[in-house]
Amino acid sequence: MQNLEKVQTEIQKVIGEDPTIREPNRIIVTVEKRSIWKGGKEVVLLKGSVHSESDKAKADAIARKHGLGREVVDTITVLS
Numbered sequence: 001m002q003n004l005e006k007v008q009t010e011i012q013k014v015i016g017e018d019p020t021i022r023e024p025n026r027i028i029v030t031v032e033k034r035s036i037w038k039g040g041k042e043v044v045l046l047k048g049s050v051h052s053e054s055d056k057a058k059a060d061a062i063a064r065k066h067g068l069g070r071e072v073v074d075t076i077t078v079l080s
Contacts, residue, residue, distance in 0.1 A: 004031040004042060011044065011066045015059050022051045027059050027076060031067075042070045049077040 008031040016024045027048040034043050044067040050056050056076045063072045 004033070007031050007042075007044070007067060007070070011063050014062050014066055018058060018062065021055045021058050024059075026050060029063065031070065044070050044072045046072065046074045046076050049079050051079055053078055 008029055012029040015021060015027050018024060030045045032043060034041050044063045046059055046063055056078055059076060060072060060074045
């Protein structure tokens, strides 16, 4: 599997370059290895806030596509 940092950088870059996501810099991407009780899996975490459900869905889709099979945990808040 790719290095955690490379995957994190790639996902953050693709989200940041997506012209359809308003203020992509409000989305924070981290990739970390979960504890043994989770099987030691590598997980992509999405945090931050966006302006629409559409932006949240796009960031989630990008993370899943570029996460190379890693679980994605999306805690992005949609601003009202």
